[in-house]
Amino acid sequence: MEIITTVKNMQTLSGKLHKNRYIGFVPTMGFLHRGHLSLVDRARSMSDIVVVSIFVNPKQFGPSEDIKTYPRDFEHDRRLLEEVECDILFYPDVGDFYPQGYSTNVEVEGFDTTLCGARRHGHMRGVATVCMKLFNIVRPQLAVFGEKDYQQVIMIKKMVSDTNLDIEIVTSPTVREDDGLAVSSRNIYLNNRERKDAAVLYQALLFGKKLIEEGENDAYKVVKAIQNMIEKKTTARIEYIEVVDSQNLKLVERIEGPVLLALAVYFGRTRLIDSIVVIPERFQRR
Amino acid sequence: MEIITTVKNMQTLSGKLHKNRYIGFVPTMGFLHRGHLSLVDRARSMSDIVVVSIFVNPKQFGPSEDIKTYPRDFEHDRRLLEEVECDILFYPDVGDFYPQGYSTNVEVEGFDTTLCGARRHGHMRGVATVCMKLFNIVRPQLAVFGEKDYQQVIMIKKMVSDTNLDIEIVTSPTVREDDGLAVSSRNIYLNNRERKDAAVLYQALLFGKKLIEEGENDAYKVVKAIQNMIEKKTTARIEYIEVVDSQNLKLVERIEGPVLLALAVYFGRTRLIDSIVVIPERFQRR
Secondary structure (H helix, E strand, C coil): EEEEECHHHHHHHHHHHHHHEEEEEEECCCCCCHHHHHHHHHHHCCCCEEEEEEEECHHHHHCCCCCCCCCCCHHHHHHHHCCCCCEEEEECHEEEEHCCCCCCEECCHHHCCCCCHHHHCCCHHHHHHHHHHHHHHHHCEEEEEHHHHHHHHHHHHHHHHHHHCCCEEEEEEECCCCCCCCCCCCHHHCCCCHHHHHHHHHHHHHHHHHHCCCCCEEEHHHHHHHHHHHCCCCCCCEEEEEECCCCCCEEEEEEEEEEEEEEEEEEEEEEEEEEEEECCCHHCCC | CCCEECHHHHHHHHEEECCCCCCCEEEEEECCCCHHHHHHHHHHHHHCCCEEEEEHHHHHHHCCCCCCCCCHHHHHHHHHHHCCCCCEEEEECCHHHHHCCEEEEEEECCCCEEEEEEEECHHHHHHHHHHHHHHHCCCEEEEEHHHHHHHHHHHHHHHHHHHCCCCEEEEECCCCCCCCCCCCHHHCCCHHHHHHHCHHHHHHHHHHHHHHHHHCCCCHHHHCCCCCHHCCCCCCEEEEEEEEEECCEEEEEECCCEEEEEEEEEEEEEEEEEEEEEHHHHHCCC
């Protein structure tokens, strides 16, 4: 595996490679886990060359957020990536990636009114901007994103389509622990009690799914049912539980088509997100 | 000359061409004149393939601005481009370029506080966005812009550098009529009297340049001198006259390095812009 630490060197290499090789790209913030590795596998199966980036992007953290304490372990990441036969690891530093005086932002309208976009000011813009830059530097034909960050995936697809980037965006299902908890770099912050309680998230989402599949079409009632389950866990503090259209992420009151059940919940000081897509049975039949 | 009218066809062609041909690109809003043709010549001399786009970009016009009356003459443009041996004319329509639901914007901070950026709300963002899209569709290695739209050129260079686009931005000097008036598509709107009066713009800029070269370093006095000259013309109505740093376009009070003298002046209902770079003699000597 080749490790590239400057934007310039990455761009020189990708400028050559992308002419006759199909580059599959997995952007990450490092502290890799099985979820990331499943994305690398996916990229591997669809490309000639797999590039993984590790870059903790300051632009997608709010001023009060956890960038300084965001977990990092480069040596561990490097070993994992070698095991899964990643070809190129792009590992730039912040000052090279956003030089002094950096001032360009990419914004996809309509992503700051629901889900994480409504709570994390500037987060979605930060994600769009870093992806645009990474795409221009790595020049992949394909990029793989995890469905766990569902809103992010929908936004990146929209940005790529709107700005005519010639990149196929592929998604890969959320990877879960045995008890259903979505695998996340942030899970290491959970103490034993919080870790145990956090399993409720997926259980509650599955319960909401069941309600919809059994005919419930009132989004408020579904949210309430999920909320009641989560609130039984004493370490849980709900940030949001929302039912949105799974395509455009707009809030839904009556469930009449495919929806995303999505939530963000704190366990202690650790914010976790999860979501599932639900397609009502009566909709499937049509 | 090949004429391509859809984004998809242009992108298919450029996807092949850019792998082994050096593509020079000149984005325009059509109604071509000698200024545009000088840009095409410049691109021609530096590239294998010259692509010119004609697209009147709605995103760079404000709600009260002149998009509907912006002059158009496709047949004339086509003939001119054939004469200068343009290889590919990209001529998309608005609905194809910005499909229903389009929602991505590119913004370069700091360009909405001086010059045209401060007066035309959303203009600079519209220019950045259309250029990003055009660059992704045409995939040029080089793009040529006229120095007449000086603020635009500086912004595009910043955007390209910030977002790691692998495109060389080349500039070409403002082309002028015999009396010094900068050639512009909007000049056809001037009646005889206005056309005659409009020659004052370049004369006034040259006068300001002379003052600076003779030692004047108070930007206010230079602006006043330019203003006095222009106000003698009864059809002129000044929008702005500004002295800014020629690199970062920030307003300058004391002239201590290279500056841009820039102005926007209405003659009747027609808004004209012009500018020149001035390097004070004492600065040249260093």
